[in-house]
Amino acid sequence: MNTKYIDLIDQTYFFPTEEFKLEDKTLHFHDIDLMELVEQYGSPLKFTYLPKISDNIQRAQRWFNDAFAKADYKAKYHYCYCTKSSHFKHVLDTALTNDIHLETSSAFDIDIIKSLKAEGKIKDDTYIISNGFKREKYIDNIADLINSGHKNCIPIIDNYEELDLLTNATYKQFKVGIRIASEEEPKFEFYTSRLGIGYKNILSFYKNQIQENKQVSLKMLHFFINTGIRDNAYYWNELHKCLKVYISLKKICPSLDSLNIGGGFPIKNSLAFEFDYEYMINEIVNQIKQVCDEADVDVPHIFTEFGSFTVGESGGAIYKVLYQKQQNDREKWNMINSSFITTLPDSWAISKRFIMLALNRWNEEYERVLLGGLTCDSDDYYNSEQNVNAIYLPKYHKDKPLYIGFFNTGAYQETIGGYGGIQHCLIPAPKHILIDRDENGAIQTRVFKEQQSSEQMLDILGY
Template identity: 75%
Template sequence: MNTKYFDLINQTFYFPQEEFRLNKDTLLFHNIDLMKLVEEYGTPLKFTYLPAISNNINKAKGWFRKAMEKSGYEGKYHYCYCTKSSHFEFVMNEAFKNSIHIETSSAFDINIVENLLKKGKINRNTYVVCNGFKRDEYIENIARLINGGHSKTIPVIDNYEELDLILEKVPTKKVKVGIRIAAEEEPKFEFYTSRLGIGYKNIVPFYKRAIADNKQVELKMLHFFINTGIRDTAYYWNELLKCLKVYISLKRECPTLDSLNIGGGFPIKNSLAFEYDYQYMVDEIINQIKTACDEAEVPVPNIFTEFGSFTVGESGGAIYEVIHQKQQNDREKWNMIDSSFITTLPDSWAISKRFVMLAVNRWNDTYERVLLGGLTCDSDDYYNSEQHMNAVYLPKYNKEKPLYIGFFNTGAYQETIGGFGGLHHCLIPQPKHILIDRDENGILATEVFSPEQKSEDVLKILGYDEK
């Protein structure tokens, strides 16, 4: 009878997979021995495997290159990284090794852009696509970039007032802009139209009214963002078709328009059962854009994508120890971890997001069904279901045999939403965070980016400084 944890995984999924395999009864992630990390750094532990960032960037570039070559697409492709997914310098340093561009969403992003320019991580040929609703400081910072000579800064107009606000701050330079479409949301949403952007039917009239006769402004980009990302659904293809109709109408009025930004990125792996045909999706997008433009006899646009989670998400992980088991009734066993889901993986609590979750050790032990609980006193601090099996199964708890579990592909949003470096619910300390890289010979190197938060750090934030 197959009762081992390995048997469960092996029977349920194709295993091993590209990034996951075993060394005896312990888990390897990209050939990293996770138990060695535990032995060296302890738990709870956050980590970032930097090569995964470059790997995903170059995969996407390859998909678009193949699709464009196959269809004879004459436009160019530009990969942008969305800073909001993770603003850390170590992420930027790795991402911008790959000749990509940057998409911003708030004022402080521009300060990061200026820092990257100063350090030579990006240059004058790097597109800076400025998205989001723009308050005064964001406008000021965008204007500073343009006035400083960064001609590839493209503020994407979100509402009718923004263009005038930008032009007030850039009195002598020519300004290249984009316009964001306010796409319709999926039927299950509580509202019909995105709060961001300008409605489909209003874009061409807005161009004629505010841009067409203004010699200081050059419209370069139409921005199309779908909140649910690029997925093979009737909803997505219908919205893309509507977007292309607007692009064609706008292109006929505006000769300088030459780029289509298809924001709203690719999904990332959230289960060992995850399936998504990236190449098919890229092929189909490129084919639909080319077909629509050819039929309308307008040139195809250059393509911009804004990939945030896809860029950085699959580089991140978290490891916890199961420190206790509580049998609360005849059906529910609670495995308590040495940290908190609310504070370290906030999306698992806030939007019921699921990550790849696997035991790190004891794969040859028998398994049991459990619930996972965090350390806070909040009833919502738990993780109790996996998409593939509607439950969590782990090696049986044994007080004498420590059990470690890993959550993978957690690299996007969790640190910023969780308030990195700040206060956390019930004052649960922020885990140690390490960076993992490989040198040119493939030799692994690790370093501590931030230590585990100490009581003194928290007391200082709370105003309990010794004076």
């Protein structure tokens, strides 16, 4: 009978994959022996595999460049990293080695930009796309960047007052973009995004506030929908509505030359994940070109703002199963040595699912379980995989430690979880290590942050 955990994985998924394989009876991630990491650094453990960041950036750049060549698309592609996905310095330093630009969303983001400029990591011609609702400090920081000579700082206008605030805060000429308030999917909780300006109002906004303004030129139209880039009628319909606005503006605004299609590329949340990135990019490029050719206007430069796609697949978390609780005749709870609420907040806040695999004991029998965290909160659990609606792991045995890994967790989890701050039930943030490769491809690891201590927490709490 096929009752072993390895049999289950083989029957359920195409395994091994480009990221995962089994070697010496333990799970390897990008050829990294994860049990060796546990032996060296312990658990719970967070890790970031830095080469995956560059890999995904370069893949997207290649796909867009190939699509431009196929379509004879006479413009440029610019890859922007959406910093709110992960603000950590090791992420930005790695991403910026790949000829990219940055998208910001708040005032303190600009302080990061200034720090990176001081280190020579970005130049005055690096595009800084500033999104979000802009309060006084954000406006002032953007103005400081423009006044310092950063010619490619482009604030994206989110509401009718921002342009006046920006022109009052800076004495130089500058470029802006306008964000479209896209309509959401019919099943969504609201009809129109709170971000940006409505489709029908953009043309009049340009005529009233920008067209005759000697200090400001419109460079970019910004388009993004909450559900991301998907091959469905809703996405293509919203894209075409955006292109109609672009063409109407372009005919009266020569300085408009760029279309920002935002982010939203999905990342792998299951070993059964399928998404044809190349097809989607080819189709987006072709549709933009077709609409522009029919209207006899030049095609725009295309900007993207990939956040999760950039950094998500670089991250992972490792836990140990501490104990098993048989709560009734059907439910077995495997208790981990950390908390899902504190370390994988998306798993309970928005029911997000990640790739989850055992690290060891693949050749032993499996069982169906629920996973529970350490907090005294009923929401601190993980109960299903993306495509099988259940969790199966090697059978618990108190004398045979079982380790499990959650993968592609690199976007948002640390910032949403309040990294370095107070966690629910005072569960400490786990040790975080960085994994890189040297020029010869050899794996290098180092500790980014040790596990949070009680002294650090008590200091925050004022004790």
